[in-house]
Structures are given as C-alpha cells and as structure tokens.
Amino acid sequence: MTVGVVVVNYNAGPGLLDCLRSVAGEAGEIVVVDNASSDSSTERAAAAIDRIRVIRNERNTGFAAAANQGVRASSGDPVVLLNPDAVAAPGAITALAEAVAAQERAAVVGGLVRNPDRTIQPTKRAFPSLWQSMLHGLVGALWPNNPGTRAYTLADVSFDAPRRVDWVAATAVALRRSAFDQVDGFDERFFFFVEDVDLCRRLAEAGWEVWFEPRAEFVHIWGGSWTQTPLRFLALHQLNLYRYFRKHNRGAWVLAAPFVAAGLALRFVLLAFRWLITRRSVPKHRSGVAT
Numbered sequence: 001m002t003v004g005v006v007v008v009n010y011n012a013g014p015g016l017l018d019c020l021r022s023v024a025g026e027a028g029e030i031v032v033v034d035n036a037s038s039d040s041s042t043e044r045a046a047a048a049i050d051r052i053r054v055i056r057n058e059r060n061t062g063f064a065a066a067a068n069q070g071v072r073a074s075s076g077d078p079v080v081l082l083n084p085d086a087v088a089a090p091g092a093i094t095a096l097a098e099a100v101a102a103q104e105r106a107a108v109v110g111g112l113v114r115n116p117d118r119t120i121q122p123t124k125r126a127f128p129s130l131w132q133s134m135l136h137g138l139v140g141a142l143w144p145n146n147p148g149t150r151a152y153t154l155a156d157v158s159f160d161a162p163r164r165v166d167w168v169a170a171t172a173v174a175l176r177r178s179a180f181d182q183v184d185g186f187d188e189r190f191f192f193f194v195e196d197v198d199l200c201r202r203l204a205e206a207g208w209e210v211w212f213e214p215r216a217e218f219v220h221i222w223g224g225s226w227t228q229t230p231l232r233f234l235a236l237h238q239l240n241l242y243r244y245f246r247k248h249n250r251g252a253w254v255l256a257a258p259f260v261a262a263g264l265a266l267r268f269v270l271l272a273f274r275w276l277i278t279r280r281s282v283p284k285h286r287s288g289v290a291t
Contacts, residue, residue: 002028003097003174004076008066009042010035012084015221017045019084024049026093031055031074033066041084062191067170071185077177078109081170086113086220088172095216096174099162107179107208108200110168111216112159121222122153123169124212127201137241137263141270165212167200172218179208187247192233194240201248234271238264 005027009016020030033055034042046052055069071079078100080093092111099109113121128136128148135148150156154165173196183202186195200210245253245260 001097001101002076003093004029004031004071004074004079005082005093006031006033006067006070006074006079007082007084008033008035008063008070009037009084010060011037011039012041013039014041014044015085015087016041017048018087019082020045020049020052022088023080023082023093024051026088026091027080028076029053029074031070033057033070033073035060035062035066062188063170064186064190064192064195065188067195068185068188071175071177071180078174079177079180080172080174082218083171083220086172086218089217089219092172092216092218095213096172099211099213099216100174100176102162103209103211105207105209106211107176107203108168109174109211109213109216110165111172111218112212112214113169113171113218113220115222116219121169121171121220122155123171124159124165125153125167125169126151127166127197128152134263137267138270141267141274159212159214162211162213162215165210166204167197167210168212170196170199171220172216176208179203179206182206182208189243190240191236192240193237194244198244198247230275231272234275235268238268 003026005023007016007019007030009032020032023030030049030051031053032042032045035057036059042054042056046054053073055073057066067081078097080096082088096109096111100106110124113123115121132148132152135146136152139146140149183199183206187198190198203210242261242264246257
C-alpha cells in the first residue's frame with residue numbers, strides 16, 4: 001500500500017517544512033500544490049526534502065481546486081490531505097491508511113488534531129439540525145459553549161476509539177481514491193471553507209462512510225494562513241455556508257433562504273466585532289468548541 005500525502009500551501013512559512021518532515025518517513029510520495037505563495041516557503045521545503053513533487057499555480061486557486069489538483073497528480077491510495085501548518089506524530093500517516101483499509105465503506109478518515117497546547121480541536125462533527133445551526137451560528141459567536149455548538153462539534157461524545165461521524169475537517173484526512181473520484185472530488189466553487197462538509201455530505205449520499213481515528217495524531221496551528229486577512233475570510237466563510245445551504249436544500253427550504261442570508265450576515269458582524277475587540281480570528285483553545 002503506497003500512501004500519498006498532498007499539502008496545499010499558501011504562504012505557510014517555516015511551518016511547511018516542519019509539516020513535510022513529519023510525514024517524509026511514512027509517505028510513499030509527497031505532492032505540494034503551491035497556490036502562488038510569495039514567501040518562498042515551497043522553494044525552501046523542496047530544497048530540504050528531495051522527494052517532494054511541486055505543482056506551482058500562477059494564482060491562488062483556492063483550497064478545493066488545489067486539493068483536487070494534488071490528489072489527481074498523486075498515485076497513492078489512500079491519499080492523505082494535510083494542512084501546511086500541521087505536524088504529524090510518528091505513525092499518524094500509517095494509522096490513517098490502516099483505518100481506511102479496515103473499514104470497507106470508509107471514504108474519509110480524519111485524525112485526532114490537537115492545538116499546540118495539547119487541547120483537542122473539534123475537527124469531527126455532526127451535520128447540524130436547524131436549531132443547532134441557529135445556536136452555533138448566532139449565539140456561538142458570543143457564547144461558544146452553547147448546547148447547539150456542543151452538539152454540532154460532538155463535544156460530549158467520547159472519541160477514545162474509532163467511530164463513524166458525519167464529517168471531518170480536511171485538516172488531516174485520508175481519502176479513499178475510488179470514493180473521491182466517484183463524487184468528482186471537492187466542489188471547486190467552495191474557494192476556501194465548507195468544501196470538506198460538502199464532500200462528506202456527497203459521499204454519505206453516495207453510500208460511503210466518514211470515520212474518526214484517534215490513533216492518528218496531529219498538531220495544528222488553528223487558523224493558519226487565512227488569519228493574515230481575517231475579515232475577508234470571515235466573510236468568505238459565511239458566503240460558503242450560504243452556498244452550502246442553497247446546494248443541499250430544495251423545495252420549501254428555498255423560502256428560508258432570505259432568513260438564512262440575514263442570519264449569516266448578522267453572524268459575520270458578530271464575528272467581525274469579536275475580532276475587532278480581541279484581535280482573535282479563532283477562539284481561544286478549548287476542547288469541543290469551534291467557530
């Protein structure tokens with residue numbers, strides 16, 4: 001079994017080299033898709049690690065499009081997608097690959113992702129109900145530990161063993177190539193944010209499963225390069241949430257679209273206000289709580 005690792009880089013700085021070094025011993029191949037970085041991080045990494053294959057884009061095509069590029073350019077199966085500001089613990093890549101092989105219908109397997117202070121990032125989640133969406137989307141901006149957010153982020157569920165979930169963030173995930181190809185990969189209309197939710201939703205509709213594997217541990221600096229222009233990306237996040245709503249809700253749900261749009265606009269205002277006050281684009285490290 002040859003495991004491919006794909007990393008999409010956009011000005012990740014020194015963290016990219018740390019990321020690639022952490023997987024070099026377990027990956028059969030490493031593909032870096034550079035989205036027009038200007039910090040020379042890809043060049044420094046390629047000079048330090050011989051086996052890296054680099055694909056350079058002339059412009060920032062977004063995460064979804066670049067991830068598709070990397071997966072299609074690789075030959076490994078499964079393929080591990082890893083953020084450039086994440087570092088794999090020893091054995092993590094192998095554990096993800098083994099988890100895919102162990103579950104016949106597993107299309108995506110996500111690892112246990114920690115903050116640098118060892119608290120756990122809520123990268124495994126449920127597809128939220130309407131009330132959970134309202135509480136998480138609006139109340140969560142000011143009360144991040146509310147019941148809706150806790151239910152959405154599975155904060156009260158034990159994850160000391162592998163288990164099925166609705167979706168996992170693409171921070172550190174293994175993809176079964178046949179499943180990924182069946183649904184045509186990520187929807188590239190999601191430039192950044194929500195593309196992972198959409199992928200897992202389409203895979204579930206096609207009969208595949210999403211799993212969480214706690215043996216595969218990673219440390220991730222939450223926020224990464226998008227925090228360089230937080231207000232722009234906060235707005236993009238809300239736009240993609242609306243795009244996701246319209247894509248996956250038909251019939252009478254169309255009548256709710258103006259209210260969803262208004263709610264997301266209000267959410268952007270609340271999150272922007274929080275950033276202006278705290279200068280934090282993501283919440284303080286807290287297990288089971290997310291923006």
